[in-house]
Amino acid sequence: MKLLKFGGTSLANAEKFLYVSNIIEKNAQSEQISVVLSAPAKVTNYLVSIAEKVIQDNQVLEIINLTEIIFIDLIKDLAKRQSNFCYIETKESIKKEFIQLRKIMHGVILLKQCPNNIRAIIISRGEILSICIMKSILKSKNYNVTVINPIEKFLSIGNYLDSTINIYESKKRIKNMIINKNNIVLMPGFIAGNEKKELVVLGRNGSDYSAAVLAACLDANCCEIWTDVDGVFTCDPKIVSDARLLKSISYKEAMELSYFGAKVLHPRTIEPIAKFKIPCVIKNTTNIKSTGTLICSKDSSEEHFLKGVTYLNDIVMFNISGSNIKNMNNIIVRVFSVISRNNIKVILITQSSSENKLNFCITEDQTNITLDILDKELQLELKNGLLHPFQITKNLSILSVIGSNIYKKQDIASKIFSSLGCSKINVLAIAQGSSKHSISLVILKKDVLKAVKNVHNTLFYNKKIIHLFLIGIGGVGSTLLKQILKQKSFLEKQNIEIKICMIANSKKALVSDNTINLLKWKTNFEKTKKQFNLTLLNKIIKNNHLSNSVIVDCTSDELLSEQYVNFLCNNFHVVASNKKANTNTLEYYQKIRNTISKTNRKFLYETNVGAGLPVIKTIQNLFKTGDNLIHFKGILSGSLSFIFGKLEEGMLLSEATQEAKKLGFTEPNPCDDLSGIDVARKLLILAREAGHEIELKDIKIEPLLPNTFKKYKDVDKFLLELKKLDSHFLKRMKNAQKSGNVLRFIGTIEKTGDCYIKLEEVNANDPLYKVKNGENAFAFYTNYYQSIPLVLRGYGAGNNVTASGVFSDLLQTLS
The missing domain is CATH 3.40.1160.10 (Acetylglutamate kinase-like)
Known part of the structure; x- marks a missing residue:
């Protein structure tokens, strides 16, 4: 039957x-x-x-x-x-x-x-x-x-x-x-x-x-x-969306899972079927094709010895201790005898014999009755100071990992603690050994969802997961998403998965509890009605329980960049193509670095200076090994490299600028490129990396444009007005070419920390002579590289290379 x-x-x-x-x-x-x-x-x-x-x-x-x-x-x-x-x-x-x-x-x-x-x-x-x-x-x-x-x-x-x-x-x-x-x-x-x-x-x-x-x-x-539901999962699918369906579990494992919070079966249900060795199958009426989960005497899939991560909420921990107790064992017997007589269920017990301390956990609704009966039972010991007043810790949860003979597996506990440590979750008590099939930890209730997700991922997937929150879907942001989609299969082979949790621009946000489908993100983004603002962002940050969460800022928004400290403090890494944080006040710049040190989070910004070129990593490694900067000169603007390369070929300034904009080399308003301020920001970042404590205002810029051009906020009007300067720059280029030179817009850092930017003539022996067509070049003269500088050269503008640099930084958060 x-x-x-x-x-x-x-x-x-x-x-x-x-x-x-x-x-x-x-x-x-x-x-x-x-x-x-x-x-x-x-x-x-x-x-x-x-x-x-x-x-x-x-x-x-x-x-x-x-x-x-x-x-x-x-x-x-x-x-x-x-x-x-x-x-x-x-x-x-x-x-x-x-x-x-x-x-x-x-x-x-x-x-x-x-x-x-x-x-x-x-x-x-x-x-x-x-x-x-x-x-x-x-x-x-x-x-x-x-x-x-x-x-x-x-x-x-x-x-x-x-x-x-x-x-x-x-x-x-x-x-x-x-x-x-x-x-x-x-x-x-x-x-x-x-x-x-x-x-x-x-x-x-x-x-x-x-x-x-x-x-x-x-x-x-x-x-x-x-x-x-389809059966018993390795975790509650409402919390962990990629929880695995278990094909089979033993009666003992099922008992442990249910005892420590799994909601599919109650421990009392398992007792009769285990006692009479009746196989039990959990099946789904809404998905009849699912095989379900078999509960039987012996699990047939013991090679997958781990069976689940569960939790119990609304837990209270009692601490009973006393420095003058000669026979703590007698106290323990009396405590649990009176608790048993009053039908109070003790979930977890830990004891420290060296400190005469006993901890035990019960459900929150039994706190008052437990306190009353213990006060009565131990009134003499409390009165005479043999026992300290009871310490009661509320708002706790118990996280449990269940598996067959889990106590024999040497690396499980270390993986659990490593996962919790990375998430900055404190463990208040641990019980291992009382059962062959579980390890249980007492943590704060507010941390339990984060703990469950992270421990489950560590134990069941061991995947390197990045949870990406992308802000800014212009040229760089949207190209980054294309690159992530293209590399999905390659990353899977490396055991890396990037889950897109949020895609946002300045107006609205597409948010997912699991991951956004990159094949349909544009369509779904158009449909979303969720407005994006800092209030929404802070709410998402505060409620985030995901490991290795990364905010990627592909905007140029200054207000957003001023939230980086907040992001880092809330356990997020930050990857930014946005230069505003690193070019903010020196005080804020240093505040970010201090926060990184305290939180052990990463702030990565390789694309701030050289798009996809490894400029920041290179000089950071040089300085870490004891090298010092003597002199720096470089072409730091891909757009101006392109423009002056075209002038060298005889093109007019307005035409070259318009073409650069069309190819995506310039800022939305090319006035920002030609003003030199973007170059100044990059130079400031390099100078600060070299240890110079300077502000943006300390950088001397010889402007390419008259001050009157600043008033043109409309791009079309600006480009029209730019034609008035065509003859002037054509004349300067021809004069330079007569001497065998070319014009380059160069940023310089002296050993003293003095920084300046100006249009210079360079000869054929200069490392910057052949740099054009959107390339950047960085010439570092250091103690190690003196007569011949260390030169980094390559494309420093364009959506593809910049997105590639952001992508590289994103993957660096795993190291």
């Missing part, structure tokens, strides 16, 4: 009831089937609200009427969909149940109280009616049905609202039943009976527990729990 159990979401409406009946019918073709049903979705919530009088007395009848309508509408729909469905008979059964329920509630309202025995009757109506409806469906399909009454057949021990079934006695009772081998067996979940044959309920996840017990009583060869 096979047992099938269906949860409330699988029975939410007529269509789903029929779908479940089809599953039952299909299974019944090969063997006898027994079925346990929960109440339809939301029904139990309504009944609980009635029983607990969450609502006002005058609303009780309204809720009862609403609940009755749910059932009547459900069977009306069934009558339309299923031929021969016994609508009248089923409706009468439903009406009788609700007449009885109204009588009960009338008495409750008069007495102004609802005893637990009455509450149990009220909240279990949904399961009884589920069986009534399913019986009618199966009868309409010409199946014979045997209904087991759990009040008669399940003997329970405990209170009315949270009882435990005596399996052996219940098994005897069910064995005495005469069940036709051709019948489908139905039983409502969640319900049992006490010695007085009164209805009791089985507490949280009671229907699953009912199913496991019935499987044991019927000697079922398999127990299938049908729910709304």
